[in-house]
Amino acid sequence: MIHILIGTRAQLIKMIPIMKNLQDRNVEYNFIFMAQHRETILEILFEFGIKEPDYVLCDDNRDIVSSIQMVAWSIKVLLVGIYNKRELFRGDKDGIVMIHGDAPPLLLGAILAKSQKLRVASVEAGLRSFNLLKPFPEEITRVVTAKLGLIDVFYCQDQLSAENVSKYNKQVVNTNGNTIVDTIQLASSINKLSTNSISDKQERYATVSLHRFETISNISGLKKIVELIEKLTNVIQVKFILHPPTREALKKNGLYRTLENNINLDLIPRMTFLNFNKLISKSEFMVTDGGSNQEECAFLGIPCLVIRNETERKDGLGDNAVLSYFDYNVIDSFIENYSEYRRPSKVLKRSPSEIIIDNVTKSL
Secondary structure (H helix, E strand, O other): OEEEEEOOHHHHHHHHHHHHHHHHOOOOEEEEEOOOOOOOHHHHHHHHOOOOOOEEOOOOOOOOOOHHHHHHHHHHHHHHHHHOHHHHOOOOOOOEEEEEOOOHHHHHHHHHHHHOOOEEEEEEEOOOOOOOOOOOOHHHHHHHHHHOOOOOEEEEOOHHHHHHHHHHOOEEEEOOOOOHHHHHHHHHHHHHOOOOOOOOOOOOEEEEEOOOHHHHOOHHHHHHHHHHHHHHHOOOEEEEEEOHHHHHHHHHOOOHHHHHOOOOEEEEEOOOHHHHHHHHHOOOEEEEOOHHHHHHHHHHOOOEEEOOOOOOOOOOEOOOEEEOOOOHHHHHHHHHHHHHHOOOOOOOOOOHHHHHHHHHHHHO
C-alpha cells in the first residue's frame, strides 16, 4: 500500500499532484497528516479536490511556531506514532511511505515507517548545502535520514541531486523537475475558471515572503526584514505574506507596528495556494527566502530576489533570480533593474509527479 505522510504546508503543496494523480487513477493511498502546520491546510485540500486525511497525528489545532514547540511536538509525534503504528499504517508491512522534502516530518516519519518495517521514499531528495546549520534544520534532516539508511528510494529533481545521494547504494530516480511545477499548472488551470477576486485590480506591486529560521530567529534578522520592506515600499506597493512564525517574531520584538503603519505595505495572512499562485503571477517581482518560492518564480519567469547568503537550489540563479547575500548593493541593483530579469514561463516535457507515481506503483 502507498502511505503519504505530510506535516507542513510546503510538503502538501508539492505532494498535491501526486495525490491528485493517484486519485485520478483510482489507486488507494493512506493519507497521514502530522499537523506541524495547520493554517490553510484544509482549504488547500478542498480547492484541489484532495481527500481529507485518513489519520491525523498530534494535531494541536495550531501551527508550530517556536523551537520549544517544535521539540515538544517532535517527541509527542514519535511517542504517539510508535504506540499507534499499526493503526497509523493500517497494519501494512509491505508498502511504501512517501514523504516530501527535508522538514522535520521527513525524519520523524521515516522513523515511524521503519518501526513498522515499511520502505520509505523521499520526494525532492538530494538537495545539499554542505553546511549543517544553513538551512537549519533542513540540512541536518537530509544528512541524518540518508546516513542512517532510513530512505529506500530517492526521487531527485535533477542530476546534481541524484549524484549527492548515489553513494548510499539505494534506488535513485531523477525526475528531471520538481513536483511544484505540476502544482503550479494545476493551480493555473483552476484559477482560469475561478471568479476569485485576489489581485484582479490592475496595480503594480511586489510580493514578499520571508519565514526561514535563520531570517527570523534573532532581532538582527528581523530588523533587516523591516529595513528591506521600507526600502521596497519607497519604490513600489508591497504585499507581505505573513507566515505565522514571522508574524509572531515581529510582534514579540516590537517591530510589527512599524510595518502596520506603512501605507505602502499590505500585510497579508498566509493564504491558500490558488490565491498565492494568482498573487505572484501578477507581481512585478518577488522577494523571498523560501526555496519553494524560488522554484515557483523560476518556472513562471518572475523576477526573484533571494534573501539568503547561500542556497542549495540553483533554480533561476543567473536567469530570473538573484541571490542577495544580504548585500544592499545587490539588493538596490535588483530593485532598480528587476524588469530585466523577467522571463517566459517554462514548459516541461514530462510531469515529475507522473514519473514518481509510475515508479512507485511498479514497486508494489
